Amino acid sequence: MSRRETEVPDAEAWPLVKWLWINYLNPYKWRVAIAFALMALEGSMMGLLAYTLKPMFDKIFVGGEVDAMKWVALAIMAIFVVRGVSSLVQKRIMTYVGQISTAQMRRDLLAHVMSLDSAFHNNHPPGHMITRVQGDVVGIGSVWRSFILGVGRDIISVFSLTAVAISIDWRWTLIALVGAPLLMAPIYWVQRFVRQQTKRQRDLSSDITVRMDEIFHGINQIKLNALEGYQHRRYMTLQDESIALSLQTQLGKAMIPLLVDLITGIGFVGVLYFAGGEIISGGKTVGEFMSFFTAMLLVFEPIRRLSGLAGSWQAFATKLERVKHLFDTTPTIVSVPDARTSPPPRPDVRIEAVSLAYGELPVLRRTSFTAEAGKTTALVGPSGAGKSTVFNVITRLIDPDEGRVLIGGVPAEEIDLATLRNMFAVVTQESLLFDETLRENITLGREDVPEEELARVLEAAHVDDFVANMPKGLDSDVGARGTLLSGGQRQRVAIARALLRDAPILLLDEATSALDVKSESVVQEALDKLSKGRTTLVIAHRLSTVRDADKIVVLNQGEVIEQGTHEELLAAGGAYAELYNTQFGSDIETLQESSPA
Numbered sequence: 163m164s165r166r167e168t169e170v171p172d173a174e175a176w177p178l179v180k181w182l183w184i185n186y187l188n189p190y191k192w193r194v195a196i197a198f199a200l201m202a203l204e205g206s207m208m209g210l211l212a213y214t215l216k217p218m219f220d221k222i223f224v225g226g227e228v229d230a231m232k233w234v235a236l237a238i239m240a241i242f243v244v245r246g247v248s249s250l251v252q253k254r255i256m257t258y259v260g261q262i263s264t265a266q267m268r269r270d271l272l273a274h275v276m277s278l279d280s281a282f283h284n285n286h287p288p289g290h291m292i293t294r295v296q297g298d299v300v301g302i303g304s305v306w307r308s309f310i311l312g313v314g315r316d317i318i319s320v321f322s323l324t325a326v327a328i329s330i331d332w333r334w335t336l337i338a339l340v341g342a343p344l345l346m347a348p349i350y351w352v353q354r355f356v357r358q359q360t361k362r363q364r365d366l367s368s369d370i371t372v373r374m375d376e377i378f379h380g381i382n383q384i385k386l387n388a389l390e391g392y393q394h395r396r397y398m399t400l401q402d403e404s405i406a407l408s409l410q411t412q413l414g415k416a417m418i419p420l421l422v423d424l425i426t427g428i429g430f431v432g433v434l435y436f437a438g439g440e441i442i443s444g445g446k447t448v449g450e451f452m453s454f455f456t457a458m459l460l461v462f463e464p465i466r467r468l469s470g471l472a473g474s475w476q477a478f479a480t481k482l483e484r485v486k487h488l489f490d491t492t493p494t495i496v497s498v499p500d501a502r503t504s505p506p507p508r509p510d511v512r513i514e515a516v517s518l519a520y521g522e523l524p525v526l527r528r529t530s531f532t533a534e535a536g537k538t539t540a541l542v543g544p545s546g547a548g549k550s551t552v553f554n555v556i557t558r559l560i561d562p563d564e565g566r567v568l569i570g571g572v573p574a575e576e577i578d579l580a581t582l583r584n585m586f587a588v589v590t591q592e593s594l595l596f597d598e599t600l601r602e603n604i605t606l607g608r609e610d611v612p613e614e615e616l617a618r619v620l621e622a623a624h625v626d627d628f629v630a631n632m633p634k635g636l637d638s639d640v641g642a643r644g645t646l647l648s649g650g651q652r653q654r655v656a657i658a659r660a661l662l663r664d665a666p667i668l669l670l671d672e673a674t675s676a677l678d679v680k681s682e683s684v685v686q687e688a689l690d691k692l693s694k695g696r697t698t699l700v701i702a703h704r705l706s707t708v709r710d711a712d713k714i715v716v717l718n719q720g721e722v723i724e725q726g727t728h729e730e731l732l733a734a735g736g737a738y739a740e741l742y743n744t745q746f747g748s749d750i751e752t753l754q755e756s757s758p759a
Contacts, residue, residue: 506570
């Protein structure tokens with residue numbers, strides 16, 4: 163069993179339905195009530211139709227009463243008109259309620275998922291979450307509409323038709339329904355089977371979505387490594403398993419109508435043998451038998467549909483419990499009550515004895531240093547030293563296990579989360595661009611940006627160097643994840659974002675490491691403008707980019723082992739000097755002599 167199959171516990175169906183009603187259907191209760199009244203009207207028409215057949219046979223076909231033909235015909239016509247109109251109106255109402263309520267659920271679920279911690283998203287691939295937010299919610303809406311429509315109409319039909327049958331002869335009715343109790347055990351077993359298979363199928367559907375998401379986002383690497391056949395086989399394996407599960411589920415759903423048909427056949431044979439003698443002897447009329455026969459014929463059809471809904475109910479419950487479980491997942495990193503909503507006036511960053519572990523793997527070990535306001539602090543060290551984790555702790559994407567972070571002397575957890583994150587502008591090695599226009603990727607939803615300010619940002623970030631060559635200028639699409647732009651252009655867009663954000667603290671994570679020399683020069687110039695007057699923290703592997711930093715902090719296995727200026731660390735001849743020597747191939751004495759005074 164996969165990890166995703168075990169993460170959603172089984173839940174009782176009715177509490178889930180109660181949760182759905184309270185949160186999403188209750189605002190439309192009067193519409194639902196009207197729809198149910200119309201369903202009841204529609205369902206009762208079948209009983210009335212069966213009852214009308216008795217005078218039709220006895221008075222018209224057997225008795226030859228021509229005058230009765232008119233009112234019987236009008237009554238039958240009225241039955242079908244009322245049934246058709248009530249069906250149309252209640253379906254229109256329920257479709258409206260279903261569309262509005264599921265759209266609201268989808269909006270709420272997306273907002274909730276975005277509020278969850280980074281750790282949650284690290285453990286749940288995007289394709290998996292797409293299936294939850296889109297597929298499960300849409301499935302809930304379509305299933306519950308058909309379920310409620312079926313139940314509301316068919317239960318009333320069953321009661322009205324059964325009442326007609328009992329009014330004609332209760333013994334015939336008992337014989338016709340004698341086999342019904344035999345359905346209870348098979349229905350219970352099939353329901354359990356369908357629910358298990360449906361859960362497995364939904365998990366597998368998530369896996370398929372994840373696989374497709376990875377294929378489309380990694381298409382270039384797939385082509386470069388000739389992995390088309392490999393990825394296709396992996397996809398087909400999942401697809402074949404999904405087909406097998408779907409066939410098993412449909413077989414389980416089809417079993418109940420089959421059993422209903424068998425019981426129906428037995429009941430009709432019994433009634434025919436028992437009732438035939440009474441009709442022949444004159445104890446019952448042909449009209450009574452035809453009315454009863456029609457009622458029983460019609461009653462087993464809604465029973466058959468209702469039994470078929472057992473499988474749909476299980477699919478509905480499975481989707482609903484997955485969505486409810488996701489809503490019940492709460493973020494652990496939140497703003498505390500009475501959190502500070504104004505940023506501290508002094509944007510220095512102090513890390514005090516911060517320790518953090520991912521599971522049993524320690525990442526930071528009592529890490530301590532200060533990034534002074536208005537100055538540049540560089541974090542260097544080998545891969546896995548904890549540099550990026552420091553950024554995550556500072557911005558509260560992760561909370562430390564021990565120690566604390568202070569911004570302007572205020573503990574980070576005492577600052578409102580939105581206020582805290584608005585204090586940071588971030589430029590990373592892989593700057594994420596959205597599949598929108600260049601303008602939208604820079605303004606990020608802001609509609610109050612004056613054109614002169616935008617022009618200043620574009621010039622400072624050197625975006626104006628290439629925007630004029632784009633087909634629609636700032637209104638040109640950048641493609642999925644910015645694929646229509648070069649790496650250097652994407653970095654300049656990210657810098658323009660940060661400039662427009664005008665945050666007091668700047669975080670640079672390998673912002674130029676993936677660029678060619680020419681692009682790096684342009685981007686570095688833009689970064690220099692961006693960092694001017696801001697508290698800047700820089701992660702860099704290439705030490706040439708941090709020589710001018712006001713302070714360099716050397717990390718190794720989550721510990722601060724050295725800190726100082728470039729010249730001080732070279733003179734100390736420690737870990738920084740070794741890193742520098744490794745990159746530039748010079749001995750320490752030569753480096754010290756070549757360093758600026």
